[in-house]
Amino acid sequence: MTNPISLLTFRISQQRLALPIDKVREVIRNVPVMPAPAWTGLLHGIIHIRGMVIPVMDLRLVLGSEPSIDTSKTRIVIVEMLERSAGFIVDEVDDIIPLKQEQLIPLSSLSWEKKTAVLVGIAQIEEQIYLVLDMDYLIREEERKVFQELCLKLQQNPMEITKKVEKEKL
Secondary structure, three states: OOOOEEEEEEEEOOEEEEEEHHHEEEEEEOOOOEEOOHHHOOOOEEEEEOOEEEEEEEHHHHOOOOOOOOOOOOEEEEEEEOOEEEEEEEOEEEEEEEEOHHHEEEHHHOOOOHHHHHEEEEEEEOOEEEEEEOHHHOOOHHHHHHHHHHHHHHHHOHHHHHHHHHHHHO
16 A cells, blocks of 8 residues: 655646645745845745744746736745745645545656756646646755755844845845
8 A cells, every 4th residue: 555645736827736745834825025135046035934034936936937926815835945944935725635646647757858857746636637846956956055055044143134135125
């Protein structure tokens, strides 16, 4: 018998995507995101939630689409990525769906271009197809080091980063 897994399903435009639930820390309503200055190397900004400063990226931009449009359904999915917390803005969160291992077609069994390495695989749930993302590969390799360094700075001294961002907004 195979171990079942669960996926958090969500949408970016009309695209149905999913994340393994064990990578998701929480889902929050969209909150104001402090824009990230160029020196951070981020695509979007940072949020301050429950005493933590978390980098946030617009998943549309990460996946090469137009920036998100804020609606009442927009959410920020807080995930564990590269052993750090990060947020991704998504258009809409659908559900948490249990999945049998057989329902997940691993990327390794498909012949895809290298840029699709952001996928773990494809899940078929009833009539719907979901692209299952691999959180650790969503950002390019050269951005990973910048991301990890920024997260470390945010953990060590969040107020310094917040003050620096606020100062640049003036």
